[in-house]
Structures are given as structure tokens and as C-alpha cells.
Amino acid sequence: MSAVTLNEWRARIRTELDSVVDFWLKYSHDTVHGGFFTCLGKDGTVYDELKYVWLQGRQVWMYCRLYRTMDRFHRPDILEAAKAGGSFLRKYARVSGSGSNPWKCAFCLTRDGRAVKIQRTIFSECFYIMAMDELSRVTEDKDMQLEAEQMMEQLIFWVREDSSGLGRPQLPGDVPTNSMAVPMMLLCLVQQLTEGRGPEAELKYKELSSWCVEQILQHVQRDGTAILENVSVEGGEIPGCQGRLQNPGHALEAGWFLLQVSAQQGDGELQQTAINKFVELPYECGWDKEHGGLLYFLDVDGHCPTQLEWSMKLWWPHCEALIAFLMAYKQTKRPELLQRFSQLYEYTFSHFPDPEGGEWFGYLTQAGKVALDFKGGPFKGLFHVPRCLYMCERLLDELLANDE
Amino acid sequence: MSAVTLNEWRARIRTELDSVVDFWLKYSHDTVHGGFFTCLGKDGTVYDELKYVWLQGRQVWMYCRLYRTMDRFHRPDILEAAKAGGSFLRKYARVSGSGSNPWKCAFCLTRDGRAVKIQRTIFSECFYIMAMDELSRVTEDKDMQLEAEQMMEQLIFWVREDSSGLGRPQLPGDVPTNSMAVPMMLLCLVQQLTEGRGPEAELKYKELSSWCVEQILQHVQRDGTAILENVSVEGGEIPGCQGRLQNPGHALEAGWFLLQVSAQQGDGELQQTAINKFVELPYECGWDKEHGGLLYFLDVDGHCPTQLEWSMKLWWPHCEALIAFLMAYKQTKRPELLQRFSQLYEYTFSHFPDPEGGEWFGYLTQAGKVALDFKGGPFKGLFHVPRCLYMCERLLDELLANDE
Numbered sequence: 116m117s118a119v120t121l122n123e124w125r126a127r128i129r130t131e132l133d134s135v136v137d138f139w140l141k142y143s144h145d146t147v148h149g150g151f152f153t154c155l156g157k158d159g160t161v162y163d164e165l166k167y168v169w170l171q172g173r174q175v176w177m178y179c180r181l182y183r184t185m186d187r188f189h190r191p192d193i194l195e196a197a198k199a200g201g202s203f204l205r206k207y208a209r210v211s212g213s214g215s216n217p218w219k220c221a222f223c224l225t226r227d228g229r230a231v232k233i234q235r236t237i238f239s240e241c242f243y244i245m246a247m248d249e250l251s252r253v254t255e256d257k258d259m260q261l262e263a264e265q266m267m268e269q270l271i272f273w274v275r276e277d278s279s280g281l282g283r284p285q286l287p288g289d290v291p292t293n294s295m296a297v298p299m300m301l302l303c304l305v306q307q308l309t310e311g312r313g314p315e316a317e318l319k320y321k322e323l324s325s326w327c328v329e330q331i332l333q334h335v336q337r338d339g340t341a342i343l344e345n346v347s348v349e350g351g352e353i354p355g356c357q358g359r360l361q362n363p364g365h366a367l368e369a370g371w372f373l374l375q376v377s378a379q380q381g382d383g384e385l386q387q388t389a390i391n392k393f394v395e396l397p398y399e400c401g402w403d404k405e406h407g408g409l410l411y412f413l414d415v416d417g418h419c420p421t422q423l424e425w426s427m428k429l430w431w432p433h434c435e436a437l438i439a440f441l442m443a444y445k446q447t448k449r450p451e452l453l454q455r456f457s458q459l460y461e462y463t464f465s466h467f468p469d470p471e472g473g474e475w476f477g478y479l480t481q482a483g484k485v486a487l488d489f490k491g492g493p494f495k496g497l498f499h500v501p502r503c504l505y506m507c508e509r510l511l512d513e514l515l516a517n518d519e
Numbered sequence: 520m521s522a523v524t525l526n527e528w529r530a531r532i533r534t535e536l537d538s539v540v541d542f543w544l545k546y547s548h549d550t551v552h553g554g555f556f557t558c559l560g561k562d563g564t565v566y567d568e569l570k571y572v573w574l575q576g577r578q579v580w581m582y583c584r585l586y587r588t589m590d591r592f593h594r595p596d597i598l599e600a601a602k603a604g605g606s607f608l609r610k611y612a613r614v615s616g617s618g619s620n621p622w623k624c625a626f627c628l629t630r631d632g633r634a635v636k637i638q639r640t641i642f643s644e645c646f647y648i649m650a651m652d653e654l655s656r657v658t659e660d661k662d663m664q665l666e667a668e669q670m671m672e673q674l675i676f677w678v679r680e681d682s683s684g685l686g687r688p689q690l691p692g693d694v695p696t697n698s699m700a701v702p703m704m705l706l707c708l709v710q711q712l713t714e715g716r717g718p719e720a721e722l723k724y725k726e727l728s729s730w731c732v733e734q735i736l737q738h739v740q741r742d743g744t745a746i747l748e749n750v751s752v753e754g755g756e757i758p759g760c761q762g763r764l765q766n767p768g769h770a771l772e773a774g775w776f777l778l779q780v781s782a783q784q785g786d787g788e789l790q791q792t793a794i795n796k797f798v799e800l801p802y803e804c805g806w807d808k809e810h811g812g813l814l815y816f817l818d819v820d821g822h823c824p825t826q827l828e829w830s831m832k833l834w835w836p837h838c839e840a841l842i843a844f845l846m847a848y849k850q851t852k853r854p855e856l857l858q859r860f861s862q863l864y865e866y867t868f869s870h871f872p873d874p875e876g877g878e879w880f881g882y883l884t885q886a887g888k889v890a891l892d893f894k895g896g897p898f899k900g901l902f903h904v905p906r907c908l909y910m911c912e913r914l915l916d917e918l919l920a921n922d923e
Contacts, residue, residue: 154760154825162822163759210690221690229692282688286614286625288633355567356558418566421558421896423828423882478827480884486830488823 125511132504150203155491164226170496172242175200179249218269298330342366361413363401364432370394428479434503529915536908554607559895568630574900576646579604583653622673702734746770765817767805768836774798832883838907
């Protein structure tokens with residue numbers, strides 16, 4: 116692949132990132148109640164006013180990250196939007212009320228901030244922490260940073276000590292599992308909370324970081340031939356659909372999380388495992404040889420998954436795959452990794468972006484036709500697309516700089 | 520439509536019913552732990568051993584109903600299977616444990632009956648009641664019938680008095696709604712508990728029956744031009760996706776429930792509303808003019824639904840539509856209703872049954888290709904297909920008898 120190609124990719128990715136950020140700046144801000152609308156139709160129209168906390172947190176994080184690390188996004192409008200989103204979150208996301216844990220966040224709020232739904236999981240809290248930590252870096256608000264760290268302590272307690280506070284009844288048939296999402300999110304938070312904060316912060320989360328990596332590696336199963344989404348807490352396979360489930364996009368996301376850790380720690384063995392098992396393997400199993408694109412779910416034994424959307428092509432696995440392959444290439448310069456990136460790039464950019472209405476479609480049929488035409492929804496906000504474009508732009512910057 | 524056509528339909532439907540029941544008799548019985556496997560692959564192979572309580576209850580109900588009302592199913596093997604399923608349910612479905620309500624049922628059990636998951640809704644209990652009442656009719660077990668009625672009292676309390684016992688936290692933004700499923704299920708249970716039990720039983724549930732009908736009729740919205748799946752408890756429209764959601768298959772199912780009530784009560788006005796609003800209207804809005812078949816979800820204002828499966832063709836809406844149109848035709852003899860039945864019949868029988876492996880596929884793409892190839896799953900058991908075939912066979916029997 117020539118430097119010309121890398122340059123072309125970078126140019127397209129830059130344009131796309133600018134345009135995606137513009138879309139959300141233009142359509143998603145609620146200037147009346149604060150926070151962001153995330154249910155945005157094909158042309159940006161708000162079709163539902165509910166405010167999903169995951170997406171509020173992610174949007175604050177993304178704005179701050181762009182503001183803080185990319186010159187062309189270091190703009191007052193982006194800072195103001197991030198701060199407004201942060202205020203909304205701080206005011207409303209944590210569910211107060213008798214008997215409830217003061218750190219528990221809602222999953223979904225009304226436009227004016229009243230809790231609609233609480234999930235009995237840790238993910239709203241994860242995105243709250245990401246938002247607060249990143250915002251505190253921009254605003255230098257120490258209280259906010261402290262709040263993020265305190266919530267992190269609660270999260271660690273829920274995950275590693277006692278999950279009963281999450282509200283899920285303990286049932287005799289409900290065996291605890293190691294679900295990929297949990298160590299992945301905690302590892303992501305460790306990266307967030309320690310980045311650039313020096314050896315003391317790193318030391319504080321060192322043991323947790325190793326634990327997360329270990330937990331993620333437990334998902335390598337079947338003599339290293341498969342990544343399974345759910346395993347037992349002892350790291351064994353669990354029976355039934357849940358145990359056989361594969362989510363290639365998720366494995367690829369874990370892949371680049373592990374690549375980041377391996378680079379920081381200069382851990383060549385981890386790098387190799389990350390690339391072989393969490394980047395190349397999920398691609399092999401998830402790539403649809405007939406229609407192209409990554410399938411959403413698979414069953415390792417070839418049964419049909421029970422998720423109705425298993426064969427659809429979603430935007431986010433493609434975003435994660437682009438990051439994973441480009442990062443793997445940057446670290447190793449193995450040409451076949453760039454070849455895969457190129458293939459993923461072709462599929463992604465010819466299927467997901469909407470040149471008419473802006474932003475990307477999120478949900479395609481197996482054959483690659485747009486199945487749901489909105490740009491934002493309960494699970495799609497300003498996050499996977501811009502994070503992917505941001506990461507890829509920076510990786511290409513580094514690759515091109517090294518080539519010079 | 521000639522009597523020849525009706526006869527042909529009936530012959531096909533009879534054959535299909537026999538074959539579907541055989542499939543479940545052959546593949547679904549757990550002779551070790553009792554109860555039924557419901558995750559059955561294309562060829563009947565068990566691909567997951569979890570036991571979903573809705574489907575356990577529905578299978579007991581269906582076996583008993585066939586045993587009790589159709590000569591050719593009045594067989595000892597069917598009775599024994601129903602009893603074994605009933606024992607499993609009675610032994611394991613109700614979740615015991617400190618602090619839990621003794622009537623609350625699990626959603627899902629392990630193969631040997633340990634609770635895996637509890638839903639904070641009433642539906643496991645609904646299917647438990649259906650199973651117990653129908654089984655008690657076959658076995659003449661008065662205790663069992665009493666248990667069904669007592670659980671029904673608890674259900675009515677949860678729905679009409681105080682739902683806090685279901686375990687959902689009361690949140691300021693979570694406004695109570697009238698969701699179509701609730702009055703539909705209660706009306707179905709009233710029909711179940713009163714059938715053939717005389718005026719005393721009817722009197723006992725008379726007010727509840729009227730309330731259910733009223734609650735269902737509240738879903739007629741937009742000056743009678745749309746059935747909406749969720750409305751406010753005052754019967755008004757609610758904002759956002761939830762308020763605009765249409766589920767044509769569900770409306771059609773409500774349609775034939777209402778037609779049964781209207782026939783029992785000789786209520787011509789209700790009959791007309793049922794046909795115009797709950798049978799013809801959902802068909803008009805839900806029928807896919809490009810590919811044929813009924814869409815799963817729609818948004819009344821034409822936005823894209825957020826459910827990823829909105830454009831798929833599921834087996835059960837087609838089952839409900841077949842019953843609804845044939846019953847509407849039987850009651851009114853309006854030829855256009857039989858014409859629609861014929862169209863639905865063509866689509867259904869040319870797309871869903873699997874002549875090779877037996878039973879029906881449940882989930883097709885919008886274009887009508889099999890998307891998930893299993894015969895049973897977490898939400899597909901021995902219920903919608905055989906209930907449809909059973910109801911249609913009986914309706915055709917009556918139509919053909921009257922023609923003679």
C-alpha cells in the first residue's frame with residue numbers, strides 16, 4: 116500500500132470526522148433542558164426526546180477528547196456543548212431516592228431529566244465516569260475528577276466484590292459469568308483514568324488492569340480457535356446459546372484495547388495474542404464471505420443464533436475492526452493487516468455513510484441494504500463513528516509521519 | 520370462494536396440525552427432568568436446554584386443549600405429556616425464597632428447574648394460569664383449578680391495584696401506560712377461566728372482562744385510523760417512539776379476542792369495531808405491498824422503528840391474522856374477508872412451513888427468506904402455529920357444516 120493510499124484514506128477520514136461532528140453539533144443539542152437528543156432521523160430530525168445516559172456520557176467524552184487532543188476541534192462551541200452535556204448528566208443521571216445506591220445511574224431519562232429506566236448493570240455508570248474524567252481534564256475540575264474516581268470504586272466493588280447492589284435478584288440457576296463487556300469496559304476506564312497522570316495513578320489501577328486483561332484472555336476458547344462472548348468465572352466454557360455466542364465486533368474492540376496495553380507495557384506476547392486471537396480470528400469467523408461485511412452474532416458450533424439481528428451488518432463492529440487492523444498494522448507493519456484494513460475500509464465507506472443526510476446509517480440487512488434509516492437511536496450516538504475516525508486519523512498521521 | 524377451496528384449506532391445515540404436534544411430541548420432551556425443551560433446531564435437535572416458562576405453560580395448554588376438544592388428539596400420550604409438563608411447572612415455575620411473592624413465576628429455568636431469570640411483568644404467570652386451568656379441566660383436579668384462580672387474583676391486583684410487587688422500581692419519568700398486551704392477556708384468561716363454567720363464573724369475571732375490552736378499545740387512536748400499541752392510562756396518545764409504535768400482528772390477535780367476546784354477548788357494535796379497527800386496519804397498515812407478508816413493527820408517523828427486527832416477517836402475526844380473518848368471515852360472511860384470508864394463507868403456507876424438517880420457520884427477512892432456521896426458540900414453542908391451525912380447522916368445520 117503506498118503513501119498515496121494512506122494519504123487518500125486520511126483525507127476521507129478527516130472529512131468524514133468533520134462532517135459527523137457537525138451533524139451532532141447541529142441537530143442533537145437540547146438548548147431548553149440541556150443534554151443531547153440522540154434519536155435523530157435520516158435528516159437529523161428528533162424523532163424521540165428520551166435521553167439515553169450511555170449516549171449522553173459518550174457524547175460528552177467524545178467532544179472533550181476532540182477538543183483536548185485535536186487542534187481543529189479546540190473550539191469554544193465544542194467545549195460549551197461538552198460542558199452543557201456534563202451539567203445535565205451531573206444533575207440528572209444519578210438516581211436519587213430512598214434506598215437506592217447514590218452512585219447508581221439511570222439508563223434513560225425524560226427530556227427534562229426524570230429517570231425512566233434503570234438497568235441492573237454497570238454500563239450507564241461506565242459512560243458517566245468516562246464523561247466526567249475527560250471533561251475534568253478539559254475544565255481542570257478536580258471535584259469532577261474525584262467524582263469519577265469515586266464512582267469507579269463503586270463499580271469495582273459491584274464487579275469484583277458484591278453485585279447485589281445492582282438490584283438483580285440472586286437466583287439459583289443464574290450462575291455468575293465472565294461476560295466480555297465487563298472487563299473490557301473496566302479496562303477502558305483504567306486507560307481513561309490513568310492516561311497522562313503518571314506512575315502514581317498507574318500504580319493505583321495496576322492490579323485492576325492486569326485482572327481485566329486476564330479476564331479478557333479467558334474468552335479465548337476451544338484451543339485458541341474461538342473467542343466466546345461469555346465464559347464461566349473460572350474461565351471455562353458454559354453450556355447453551357449463551358456459552359456458544361460469538362460477537363466478532365466486540366472481540367475486535369477488545370483486540371485494540373489489548374494492543375494499547377501491550378504497547379504501553381512493551382509486552383510482545385500480549386501483542387501477538389491480541390492480533391492473532393482478538394483481531395484476525397474474529398475477522399475470519401465474522402466476515403460474511405457471500406455479501407461482505409461483519410456479521411453481528413455467530414454460534415461457535417454453527418447453530419443459528421437466537422438474536423433476530425444476528426445476520427445484520429451494524430456500523431459499530433466495522434468501526435472497531437478498522438481501528439483494530441490499523442493499530443495492529445502500525446505496531447507490526449505486517450502487510451496483510453493493512454490489506455484487511457483496506458477491505459474493511461471499502462465495505463464500510465461504501466455502505467454506511469449517507470452522503471445526502473450526513474452521518475452514517477447504523478443497521479444494514481445481511482445483503483448490505485439500509486434496514487433502519489435513522490442516524491441516532493437508543494444505542495447509536497456520537498461515539499463509535501467519530502471515535503473510529505479519530506483513532507484512524509491519528510494512526511494514519513503516525514504512519515505517514517514515520518514514512519517521511 | 521367455493522366449498523372445494525374451503526375443503527382444500529381444511530385438509531392442508533389438518534395435515535399441518537398433525538405434523539406440528541408430532542414434531543413437538545417427538546423432539547421436545549425431557550424424559551429425565553420433566554418439562555419441555557423449546558430450543559429446537561431445524562431438524563428438531565435441542566440446541567439449548569433452558570426452559571422458558573411462557574413456553575412450558577403454552578405447551579401444556581395446547582396439549583390439553585387438543586386432547587379435550589379434538590377427537591384425534593384424545594390420546595394417552597398427549598395427556599401424559601401435558602401432565603408431565605404441568606408437574607414440572609408446578610414444581611419449579613413459582614420462585615420461592617425470602618421476601619419474594621409466592622405467586623411470582625420465573626421467566627426461565629435451567630433444565631432441572633432452577634430459576635435463571637425473573638421478568639418484572641405478568642406474562643409468565645398468565646401462561647401458568649392458562650396451563651393450570653386447561654389441565655385441571657382434563658384431569659378434573661379442583662386444587663389445580665383453584666390455584667389458577669388464586670394466581671389470577673394476584674395478577675388482577677398487580678395490574679389494577681398495585682404493581683410494585685413486580686419489582687420494578689417506581690421512577691419519576693416512568694409514567695404508567697396501557698400496553699396492549701396486558702388487557703389482551705387478561706381477557707384471554709377470563710375466556711379461559713369462564714369457558715363452559717356457567718353464569719356464576721361469568722358473573723365473577725364480568726366486570727374484569729368489560730374493563731379489558733375498554734382498555735383494548737383505548738388503543739384505537741387518530742380518529743379511528745390507527746391502532747397504537749401503547750397509550751396512556753387515560754386512553755390518550757403518548758409521546759415518542761413508544762407512543763407511535765404499531766404491532767399489526769398484536770392488533771389482529773386482539774381483533775379475534777374481541778370477536779369472540781362480541782359473539783358471546785351478541786354485541787354487533789363491538790363486532791364491527793373489532794373487524795374494522797382490529798382486523799382490517801392493522802392488515803392495511805401492516806401488509807408489505809412490495810414483498811407480501813405482515814411487517815412486525817411500524818411507526819404511525821412513518822419514522823423508522825428502532826426495533827432492529829421491524830421489517831422482518833414473523834410467523835406469529837401471520838397465525839393471528841389467519842384466525843382473525845377467518846373468524847371475521849365466519850361471523851359476517853363478507854366475501855372480502857375471505858379474500859384476505861386467502862391471500863394470507865398463500866403467503867403463510869408458501870413461506871413458513873418446512874417440508875423437510877417439519878414444523879415452521881419463525882423468522883424471515885423482509886424479502887421472505889429464512890433468517891433464523893430453528894423451529895423452537897426462547898419465544899417460539901408449541902403455541903401460535905398449532906393454535907392457529909386448531910382454530911382455523913374448527914372455523915372451517917363450522918363453515919363447511921353450515922354450507923351443507
